Amino acid sequence: MTRRQPSHTRAHQAGETGADVARGAPCWVSLSARDLAAAEKFYGTVLGWEFRSTTLGTRFAVALSDGHPVATIGAVAGDMQVAVVWTPFFAVPQIDEATARIRERSATVALGPVSFASGRAALAADRDGAVFGVWDGRLPGGWESWHDRGPVVVRLHTRDAFEAAIFYGGVLQWADGDGDGCSVSYEPEQSEVVVRTGGSVVARIYSGAVEAAPDPAARPHWSVHFPVRDVPSTVETARTLGATVLATGEGPDGPWADLCDPDGGRFTVFAPPAPEPPAL
Numbered sequence: 001m002t003r004r005q006p007s008h009t010r011a012h013q014a015g016e017t018g019a020d021v022a023r024g025a026p027c028w029v030s031l032s033a034r035d036l037a038a039a040e041k042f043y044g045t046v047l048g049w050e051f052r053s054t055t056l057g058t059r060f061a062v063a064l065s066d067g068h069p070v071a072t073i074g075a076v077a078g079d080m081q082v083a084v085v086w087t088p089f090f091a092v093p094q095i096d097e098a099t100a101r102i103r104e105r106s107a108t109v110a111l112g113p114v115s116f117a118s119g120r121a122a123l124a125a126d127r128d129g130a131v132f133g134v135w136d137g138r139l140p141g142g143w144e145s146w147h148d149r150g151p152v153v154v155r156l157h158t159r160d161a162f163e164a165a166i167f168y169g170g171v172l173q174w175a176d177g178d179g180d181g182c183s184v185s186y187e188p189e190q191s192e193v194v195v196r197t198g199g200s201v202v203a204r205i206y207s208g209a210v211e212a213a214p215d216p217a218a219r220p221h222w223s224v225h226f227p228v229r230d231v232p233s234t235v236e237t238a239r240t241l242g243a244t245v246l247a248t249g250e251g252p253d254g255p256w257a258d259l260c261d262p263d264g265g266r267f268t269v270f271a272p273p274a275p276e277p278p279a280l
Contacts, residue, residue: 021091021139021197022091022180022181022182022197022198022202023091023092023093023172023173023180023181023182024090024091024092024168024172024173024174024181024182025090025091025182025195025197025202025203026088026089026090026091026152026154026202026203027089027090027091027135027139028069028071028072028088028089028135028139029071029072029086029087029088029089029152029154029224030071030072030073030074030086030087030089030133031043031071031072031073031074031084031085031086031087031265032074032076032082032083032084032085032087032265033073033074033075033076033084033263033265034075034084034263035075035263036059036060036061036073036074036075038262038263039073039075039261039263039265040061040073041241042238042241042242042243042261042262043063043073043261045237045241046234046237046238046241046243047063047065047226047228047234047269048065049063049064049065049070049071050063050064050067051063051064051073052064054072059074059075059076060072060073060074060075061073061074070152070226071086071152071224082110082111082123083131083264084261084263084264084265085131085264085265085266086222086223086224086265086266086267087123087131087132087133087222088132088133088154088203088222088224089121089132089133089134089135090132090133090134090135090172091134091135091136092134092135092136092172092173093136094136095112095113095120095121095122095134095135095136096113098122098134098136098171098172099112099113099122099124099134101170101171102124102134102171105127105167105170105171106127107124107125107126107127107167107171108124108125109122109123109124110123110124110125110131111123113136116137118137118138118139119135119136119137119138119139120135120136120137121133121134121135121136121137122134126158126164126167126168126220127167128158128159128164128209128211128220129211129219129220129221130156130157130158130164130220130221130222131221131222132222134171134172152224152225152226153204153224153225153270154202154203154204154222154223154224154225155203155204155205155206155222155223155225156168156203156204156205156206156220156221156222156223157206157208157209157220157221157222157223158205158206158207158209158220159207159208159209159210159211159220160207161192161193161205161206161207162186162193162207164193164205164220165184165193165195165205168205169184174195181197182195182196182197182202182203183195183196183197184196190204191206191207192204192205192206193205209221216266217246217247217258217266223266223267223268224267224268225256225267225268225269225270226267226268226269226270227269227270227271227272228269228270228271229271230271231248231254231255231256231257231269231270231271232255234257234269235248235257235259235269238259238261241262242261242262243259243260243261243262244259244260245257245258245259246258246259246260246266251270254270254271254272255270255271256268256269256270256271257269257270
């Protein structure tokens with residue numbers, strides 16, 4: 001794990017622009033941690049990330065994979081009394097209107113909107129209890145191709161995928177016909193609702209979660225999936241650093257493992273299939 005020199009000088013801030021993210025699309029994932037240095041050490045070692053400071057403040061860091069932003073980590077779990085958890089944030093043009101739509105649909109705005117140097121954020125829980133965030137503001141330069149590089153997959157495990165798609169579609173203005181938002185479709189072969197912007201899949205929604213399940217992984221929740229080259233090696237490294245292995249398996253995206261970091265944050269690693277060589 002490498003800590004880069006702080007880059008949130010005035011000159012750097014001037015170079016930050018709003019990333020070209022479709023309205024309602026996930027624009028980043030963030031870990032609410034208790035100890036920033038400990039989280040950086042763990043994820044830097046396990047996933048090979050580097051870190052730099054950010055305009056969100058000294059208690060936040062941007063994680064970089066091969067020099068590109070992939071996630072943020074904030075040491076906020078203790079102060080804000082929120083769980084240690086990975087959370088996807090979705091881009092909205094007007095956060096006050098978005099939080100109003102959340103409440104109108106009988107869901108909960110748990111925190112915010114909170115103002116930062118570059119925008120405003122809020123944490124919410126949908127009607128089944130899955131936690132997500134909304135963001136209104138600038139994103140760091142380099143985030144524009146986040147989806148095209150495929151650094152993260154976000155999946156909603158929920159009680160009823162169709163009902164959830166209607167809820168999020170209303171809150172995030174998916175498929176409202178003006179061409180600036182996300183499109184939603186059902187793929188029967190995978191039994192999932194798929195959210196796209198352009199030609200890229202940006203989120204997937206599955207049915208089958210149980211609200212009252214004793215296992216938190218079986219309850220409705222958003223999960224984040226990070227690609228790695230070698231799942232067994234990554235699992236072993238995480239285990240030596242105090243992580244818990246929750247489950248392993250093989251899926252459409254290749255081998256995968258569900259892990260829980262030493263602080264309680266759950267995440268998934270998977271090994272995507274190698275790209276096919278170009279035709280000669």
